[in-house]
Every structure is written in C-alpha cells, then in structure tokens.
Amino acid sequence: MDRNDDPSASAAIDQHVQQPYKYGWSTDIESDLAPRGLNEDIIRLISEKKNEPEWMLEWRLKAFERWLTMKEPSWANIRYDPIDYQAIHYYAAPKQQKKLESLDEVDPKLIETFEKLGIPLEEQKRLTGVAVDAVFDSVSVATTFKAELAKHGVIFLPISEAIVEHPELVEKYLGSVVPRTDNFFAALNSAVFTDGSFVFVPKGVRCPLELSTYFRINATSTGQFERTLIVAEEGSHVSYLEGCSAPMRDENQLHAAVVELVALDDAQIKYSTIQNWYPGDETGSGGIYNFVTKRGRCAGRNSKISWTQVETGSAITWKYPSCMLEGDNSVGEFYSVAVTNNHQQADTGTKMVHMGKDTKSTIISKGISAGRSQNTYRGQVKIMKGAENARNYSQCDSMLIGDQCGAHTFPYIDVRNSTAIMEHEATTxxxxxxxxxxxxxxxxxxxxxxxxxxxxxxxxxFRELPMEFAVEATRLLGVSLEGSVG
Amino acid sequence: MLEIRNLHAGVDGVEILNGVNLSVNAGEVHAIMGPNGSGKSTLAQVLAGHPTYEITQGTVSFEGQDLLEMGPDERAIAGLFLAFQYPVEIRGITNGYFLQSAMNSIRKARGQEELDTLDFAELLEEKLKEIGWDDSLIHRAVNEGFSGGEKKRNEILQLAVLEPKLAVLDETDSGLDIDAVRSVAEAVNRFRSDERAFVVVTHYQRILDYLTPDHVHVLSKGQVAKSGGKELALELEAKGYDWLREEAPVG
Structure with a gap:
C-alpha cells in the first residue's frame, strides 16, 4: 500500500504547515516618497532625484511609452489578482540630509537594519572576502570596499552613481542584453528603475572579492525596481551574489527587477541568488510579487555564465535567468532550487539559446513543493542553425511534500542544427x-x-554556491520547510 | 527489558495484532517466526512506532518506560533499533554523513558530547574492522542503488555503530543467498552481549543456524501461538506452519 496517500497523514501535514518568516519586521524611518501612480512626471521625478543625464531620461520615457502599449503576460502557471499599477509608490528613499561621503554618515538605523539581516556594513565586521552593496527601497545606502576594488580597476557602484560617474560604460551596455521593450515587466523596470548594482571588471582581472548586493523593501505600498548590470571584459572573472527580504505585510508588493550580464572573450561570471522575499502568510495573504528578467550574454569566445539560484520566498515568482551563447565554445549554466510552501506559486526556469559553435549548456533544476503551493519549471533550450556541435544537458527533479501541492515541468526544446546533442532527465x-x-x-x-x-x-x-553562502542556503531551506510535514 | 502485554494493533480498522504477549530480557535472543500475514513485520513496525499502525489495546514497556507514548525518534534515543526489511533510499546524503547525524542526534538527546567528523570516521573504521567489512558503502548515498544484500548489510552496520539496547531485525535474511545470511548473522553475533537483546523476525529457520536463539515464538493470526527453545524452529522447518493453526494460543 502507498502510505503517502493516507488521508490522516495529509491532515497531519496540513496542521503543521506554518512557519514564521524571520525577516518580517520593518524599520521605522522617515522616507522621501513619490506620490502613488505612474506617469511621465513620476519618471522625470525619479530621473531628477538621481541627477541623471538627459539620455537616461529619454531612455526611460521611451520604455514607458512602449510599456503603455504592452500587455501583462498571462502564459505562466500562476494566478493572482490584477495589479493596480497606479496604486504603487515608484520611489521611496530614507530621508537623509546631504550626500554621504563615508559609511560613518549613514543613518545608524539603516546600519542596524542590515546588521539585523546579517549583512554587516562596517568593513571591520565584513563577511570575509565579500564586498556588499546595500539597497533599501529605492536607493543604495552603502557600498563597502569600493576603494579596495578600485585598486584592481573593478567598478562596484550603485547603478545610479554609475550612470553619473561612468555614463559611457552604462550607456554602452544598458539594455544590450535585455532591451527595454523585451517584455512587460522589463519595460516597466526600464521606465522606473531606481537602484541596483553596476559591476565592471576590466580585461584580465580576477575580481579579488565576492561581490554582493542585498535588497531590502521597507516602505509600504512601494514597488522595488532594481537594475543590475555586470560587464566582464576579456579574460576577467567575477562572482556576484544577491540576497533579499521584506517586511511581513498583508498587501502584495511588486518587485520587478532586470539583471543583465555581459561576458566578453574568455570571461566568466558566476551569479548566485538567495531569494527570500516575504512569501505571504499561511492563508495566502500578502507577500511579494517577484517578476524578474535576468539574462546573460556570452558575447565572447570561451566565455561562461553561470546562474545559481535558491528561491524560497515571494508569493509569486516569475523568473527565467537565461544565457545567450553567442561566442563559440561558450558555456551557460543554470542551477536552481525553488521551494514553495503554503500558497506560494513559482514559475521559474531558464532559457539557453545556442548561437555559437561548440556551445554547451547545463540545466539542473530542483523544485520542492509543500503545503498548497504550485511549483513550475519552465525551460527552453534553443539550438540555432549556426550552432554546430552544441550540447545541452537538462535535469529537472521535483519533490512533493504532502498531497495538496503541485509540481509541473514544461521543457521546450527547439533544435535547428542536426549536430546538436541533447540530454534531458526528469524525476518526481x-x-x-x-x-x-x-x-x-x-x-x-x-x-x-x-x-x-x-x-x-x-x-x-548547493555545491555550486560560493562557500560563504552554501551554509546560509542550507539553513534557509530548513526554515522554509519547518513544520511542513506531519 | 521489553514487556508486551495483550497488544492489539491494525491499519484502517483491520486488526493485525490480536493480543500479543512477549517478554524479552537483556542478553537474550528471541526469534519470531510465523507464516505470511501472521503479523511478524507489523509487530516489528509497531515496536519502532511506525505512524501507519493504530494501537487499539495493550501495553508495551521498554526499560520501564511506556514505549507506546514515545515518538519513533524517542524510541531510538532510548535504545531501540529496527533493522528494516525494506531499507529506504535517501538521495544525495552519504551513508557516513547519515550515520554521523543519527549518532549525534542520539548523543545530544542523551546529554553526551557530539562527535566531530574525524572522531566519527575513526569510530566507523573501528566498527568496520570489527565486523570485517570494507568501507565501500560509507561514501555512497544512503541505500541508493544498493543491491538487496548491500541494503541488509548496511542495516547491520548501522546497528553496530548505534549500539542499541534492543535490536529488532525484520526479515533481515529474506532475499539473501546463504553466504550473505551467514555474513549478516556473524556480524550480529559479534554484537551479542549481556546488556543487549535481539528480536529476530524471520520466515525461515536458516538464519537461526548461525544465530542460535534462546527462545523461539511462532506468530499466527496476530497472536503468539507457540513458544519454545531453538528446537521449535527445527520442528517448524520440518513440519511447516499448518499444524499450529489447530493449537490454542499461549501466554
């Protein structure tokens, strides 16, 4: 007899599906808030707050114009009430008197907030070998080790500062991987993005530190729209990690980010995410709507981009970190753990587009569903005509805890070159x-x-995560599933 | 050590154990035999606390504690070990890590110091030497891709490491060839002691050639139908189980 189908066992599971969200508190800090709603004036306001050059404002306005004509996508395996885009504050920043010259001038409340999240901003308390950019609502409040990194020619800045200080680099690469009209959420982000990180690793440099950005949503009724751009020049290496959390609120807050990666010849970018946005309570009320476009361009020969994600948070996750394998012999990797519990819904996966010769991609996806959650893997592997000898290995494993959750797998395979070798394995x-x-x-x-x-x-x-974070991920997984089995 | 009194248990309202009585003292080896469906494996699972089974009547005390009030992990911590008839696979977790976690969980609950990886490796090596097995199972994922024989050997290795007071072996000999039966039985013999008791559930007499039980009990229709010494096992081997069905239950 299959004991898993025993109704008394599932009742016991139900009874246990409860777990506290550890990061659900909020910081009481006065904020500079834009009025609710989205229009050209708001975009001008954001651009002005950031002292942006004219081209940046133009870029935003063009994105906005297109966004107005676009429709929210409905193909994903997720259900939610319509989002009222006019009810959201598109800019929220903790009030501060003047421009900060050093970390000492950062509001102690903010330092304390990040400390409480386990992200010490004072350099003497730093995580070993990790430089951190801390983003609070719409602004970056501190970036550590800027000077140390500058010695190696590595630029690690809030993107708002990079637009002002390195406009030529930003203008060259921004939107070069995810065009501002790519999709509904990317267009929205392009119009209203407020902060995020910019990384530039020059030719031949191995970035001496792990780079990390921590995103914190604090203000109510605000959306967070961050934008990250990482450029690795010829022969350079960089490893980057992002983490995130938000207070427990009964409203749904929107997070629509765009991440672009560019790897030139022989360059390697490793991008890891530990996503722990507030997932909503056990009845499905509240939680972050996470609509994210992440894409990497392996533009150069022998380049490599590796995405590793551990997704435990958000009420809704819509996210497909992808690799465009343009350079010959380039490599794309996607390693993912997505955990859903209670009423969470995740539709996540990847896209590997092979364009160059001898390109290789690896996809390892692990979906874990508990409670009444729905967990979907959606992946596309595309081998273009010119991609001689392309190889892909995909493995999608789903694990169910209890009998009221769902796991779904949608692999799309599109091969236009007969020399391709494809392997796909799936288990439940x-x-x-x-x-x-x-x-x-x-x-x-x-x-x-x-x-x-x-x-x-x-x-x-987990073995793909930087060592400092593998332990954190293991622990987080334990917390997310706490009490999910009876 | 173990006192089972009038134990009734079943699944979904169907009674499988129908008033079992059994006393096991430290240092003894008891064999539980019986035809298919007599409740042998159910008894083993109920002693370990499998949640599928409902206890409807009776008592079980283990070292003076009410066993039926304890969760499966609490029973393990108290010193009860079950060698599974069908050991379960755990992907991605090495046998060594699993055993170390189990051991440390038990040690922690007993207020003993946990063993670090090096100390544990040493202990494991010692145990393997003691039973004369190599370490080929240690670095593989728990039971994953193990042959039937390897799975059963792995159960005995866990027994050796966790050093329980009472070990219940649920058909550890089934599906094994004669050499494997002997190898498993010899390993068990090495861990017999005055402080430790064994309850060996088996369908066949052959493992008892190597294990020499102090007592043999025959289970029929969820009750102990007959108890005796090791000669009872031989009698069963010769005569089968049918003649017992005529006899009244004892105990």
Missing part, C-alpha cells in the same frame, strides 16, 4: 512517511529528517 519524488520514519528510527527528529532529505535532493545545486 515524494518525501514519504517511510523516508521520514526511517530517519526517525535512527534518532533524528522529524524536522531534521525532512531537512536532511531535502538537502540531499538539492546537493547538486
């Missing part, structure tokens, strides 16, 4: 009562048993 498994019982019989608590089983399932992805 269930964390069974018998597996948990086996662990318990050896002396492990029920919670440790689930955590052990899930971590084993995700191992191939």
């Amino acid at each position: 498994s269930k964390v069974g009562e018998d597996q948990i019982f086996y662990c318990q019989q050896r002396g492990l608590s029920e919670e440790d048993a689930v955590s052990l089983i899930v971590n084993g399932f995700c191992k191939e992805v």
Whole structure:
C-alpha cells in the first residue's frame, strides 16, 4: 500500500504547515516618497532625484511609452489578482540630509537594519572576502570596499552613481542584453528603475572579492525596481551574489527587477541568488510579487555564465535567468532550487539559446513543493542553425511534500542544427512517511529528517554556491520547510 | 527489558495484532517466526512506532518506560533499533554523513558530547574492522542503488555503530543467498552481549543456524501461538506452519 496517500497523514501535514518568516519586521524611518501612480512626471521625478543625464531620461520615457502599449503576460502557471499599477509608490528613499561621503554618515538605523539581516556594513565586521552593496527601497545606502576594488580597476557602484560617474560604460551596455521593450515587466523596470548594482571588471582581472548586493523593501505600498548590470571584459572573472527580504505585510508588493550580464572573450561570471522575499502568510495573504528578467550574454569566445539560484520566498515568482551563447565554445549554466510552501506559486526556469559553435549548456533544476503551493519549471533550450556541435544537458527533479501541492515541468526544446546533442532527465519524488520514519528510527527528529532529505535532493545545486553562502542556503531551506510535514 | 502485554494493533480498522504477549530480557535472543500475514513485520513496525499502525489495546514497556507514548525518534534515543526489511533510499546524503547525524542526534538527546567528523570516521573504521567489512558503502548515498544484500548489510552496520539496547531485525535474511545470511548473522553475533537483546523476525529457520536463539515464538493470526527453545524452529522447518493453526494460543 502507498502510505503517502493516507488521508490522516495529509491532515497531519496540513496542521503543521506554518512557519514564521524571520525577516518580517520593518524599520521605522522617515522616507522621501513619490506620490502613488505612474506617469511621465513620476519618471522625470525619479530621473531628477538621481541627477541623471538627459539620455537616461529619454531612455526611460521611451520604455514607458512602449510599456503603455504592452500587455501583462498571462502564459505562466500562476494566478493572482490584477495589479493596480497606479496604486504603487515608484520611489521611496530614507530621508537623509546631504550626500554621504563615508559609511560613518549613514543613518545608524539603516546600519542596524542590515546588521539585523546579517549583512554587516562596517568593513571591520565584513563577511570575509565579500564586498556588499546595500539597497533599501529605492536607493543604495552603502557600498563597502569600493576603494579596495578600485585598486584592481573593478567598478562596484550603485547603478545610479554609475550612470553619473561612468555614463559611457552604462550607456554602452544598458539594455544590450535585455532591451527595454523585451517584455512587460522589463519595460516597466526600464521606465522606473531606481537602484541596483553596476559591476565592471576590466580585461584580465580576477575580481579579488565576492561581490554582493542585498535588497531590502521597507516602505509600504512601494514597488522595488532594481537594475543590475555586470560587464566582464576579456579574460576577467567575477562572482556576484544577491540576497533579499521584506517586511511581513498583508498587501502584495511588486518587485520587478532586470539583471543583465555581459561576458566578453574568455570571461566568466558566476551569479548566485538567495531569494527570500516575504512569501505571504499561511492563508495566502500578502507577500511579494517577484517578476524578474535576468539574462546573460556570452558575447565572447570561451566565455561562461553561470546562474545559481535558491528561491524560497515571494508569493509569486516569475523568473527565467537565461544565457545567450553567442561566442563559440561558450558555456551557460543554470542551477536552481525553488521551494514553495503554503500558497506560494513559482514559475521559474531558464532559457539557453545556442548561437555559437561548440556551445554547451547545463540545466539542473530542483523544485520542492509543500503545503498548497504550485511549483513550475519552465525551460527552453534553443539550438540555432549556426550552432554546430552544441550540447545541452537538462535535469529537472521535483519533490512533493504532502498531497495538496503541485509540481509541473514544461521543457521546450527547439533544435535547428542536426549536430546538436541533447540530454534531458526528469524525476518526481515524494518525501514519504517511510523516508521520514526511517530517519526517525535512527534518532533524528522529524524536522531534521525532512531537512536532511531535502538537502540531499538539492546537493547538486548547493555545491555550486560560493562557500560563504552554501551554509546560509542550507539553513534557509530548513526554515522554509519547518513544520511542513506531519 | 521489553514487556508486551495483550497488544492489539491494525491499519484502517483491520486488526493485525490480536493480543500479543512477549517478554524479552537483556542478553537474550528471541526469534519470531510465523507464516505470511501472521503479523511478524507489523509487530516489528509497531515496536519502532511506525505512524501507519493504530494501537487499539495493550501495553508495551521498554526499560520501564511506556514505549507506546514515545515518538519513533524517542524510541531510538532510548535504545531501540529496527533493522528494516525494506531499507529506504535517501538521495544525495552519504551513508557516513547519515550515520554521523543519527549518532549525534542520539548523543545530544542523551546529554553526551557530539562527535566531530574525524572522531566519527575513526569510530566507523573501528566498527568496520570489527565486523570485517570494507568501507565501500560509507561514501555512497544512503541505500541508493544498493543491491538487496548491500541494503541488509548496511542495516547491520548501522546497528553496530548505534549500539542499541534492543535490536529488532525484520526479515533481515529474506532475499539473501546463504553466504550473505551467514555474513549478516556473524556480524550480529559479534554484537551479542549481556546488556543487549535481539528480536529476530524471520520466515525461515536458516538464519537461526548461525544465530542460535534462546527462545523461539511462532506468530499466527496476530497472536503468539507457540513458544519454545531453538528446537521449535527445527520442528517448524520440518513440519511447516499448518499444524499450529489447530493449537490454542499461549501466554
């Protein structure tokens, strides 16, 4: 008999589907808030606040014009009430008196906020070998190790500062991977993006530190629209990590980000995400709507872009970090763990577009669903005509905890060159009562048993994370699933 | 050590154990035999606390504690070990890591110091030497892709490392060839002691050639139908189980 179908077991699971969100508090700080709603004046206001050059404003306005004609996509396997784009504040910033010259002048409340999130901004308390850009609502409040990085020629700046200080670099690459009209959410972001990080690693430089941005939403009824741009010149290497969280609120807050990566000849970019936005409560009320466009261009020969993501938060996730493999012999990788619990919905995956010869891509996706959540993997592998000898390996594994959640897999494969070699593997498994019982019989608590089983399932992805964060990811997974099994 | 009194248990309202009585003292080896469907494996699972089974009547005390009030992990911590008939696979977790986690969870609950990876590796090496097995199973994922024999050996290795007071072996011999049965039985023999008891659930007499039980019990229709010494096992081997169905239950 299949004991997993026992109704009493699922009732017990139900009873346990509850877990506190650790980062749900908010910071009481006066903020400089734009009026609700979206129109040209708001965009001009944002551009003015950031002291942007005229071309940037033009760029935004063109994006806005196009956005007005675009329709919100409806193909994803997610359900939500219509978003009222006029009810959102598009700019919120903690009030500060003057331009900051050093970290000492940052409002102690903000320092404290990030400290509480485990992101120390004071350099003496730094995470070993990690430089941090801290983004609070619409602005970057601090960036550590700027000077140290500058010695190596590495630029690591809030993108708003980069637009002012390095306009030629930003203008050259912004929108070169994700055009401002790429999709509904990317166009919205292009019109109203407020902050995010800019990274430039010059030719031949191995970035000496891990770079990391931490995004925090604080103000109510605001959206966060960050934009990240990373450019790795010939032969350079960089590893970047983003983390995020938000207060517990019963409203849904919109987060629509765009991330663009450019890797030139022989360059490597490793981009890791630990996404822990507020997922909503156990009844499905509140939580972040996370609509994100992430794309990397392997523009040069032998270049490599690797995406690793651990997604545990957000009420809704719509996100497909992708690689455009243009350079011959370039490599794209996607390693993903997506955990959904309670009423969370995730539709996530990747796109690998092979254009260059001898290009390779690897996709390892692990979806874990608990509670009443829905977890969808959506992936596309496209081999273009000129991509001789392209190779792809895809592996999509789903794990179900309880019997009221769903796992869905939509792989799209489009091969236009007969020399391509494609491999695809998919499995679905269930964390069974018998597996948990086996662990318990050896002396492990029920919670440790689930955590052990899930971590084993995700191992191939976790080993891709930078070491400093692998431990964090393992822990986060335990918290997200706490009490999800009866 | 273990006192089972009038134990009734079942699944979905269907009674499988129908008033089992059994006493096991430290240092003893008890064999539980019986035809298919007599409740042997259910008894093993119920002792370990599998949540599928509902206890409707009776008591079980283990070292003076009410076993039925304890969760499966609490029973393990108290010193009860079940060697599974069908050991479960856990992907991505090495056997060594699994065993270390289990051991440390038990040690922590008992207020003992946890073992770090090096200390644990040393202990493991010692145990392997003691039973004369190599470390080929240690670095593989728990039971993943193991042959039937490897799975059963792995159960005995876990027993050796966790050093329980009471080990229940649920058909550890089934599906094994004669050499594997001997190898498993010899390993078990090495861990017999005055402080430790074994309850060996088996369908066949052959493992008892190597394990020499102090007591043999025959389960029929969810009750102990007959108890005796090791000669009872031989009698069963010769006569089968049918003649027992005529006899009244004992105990």
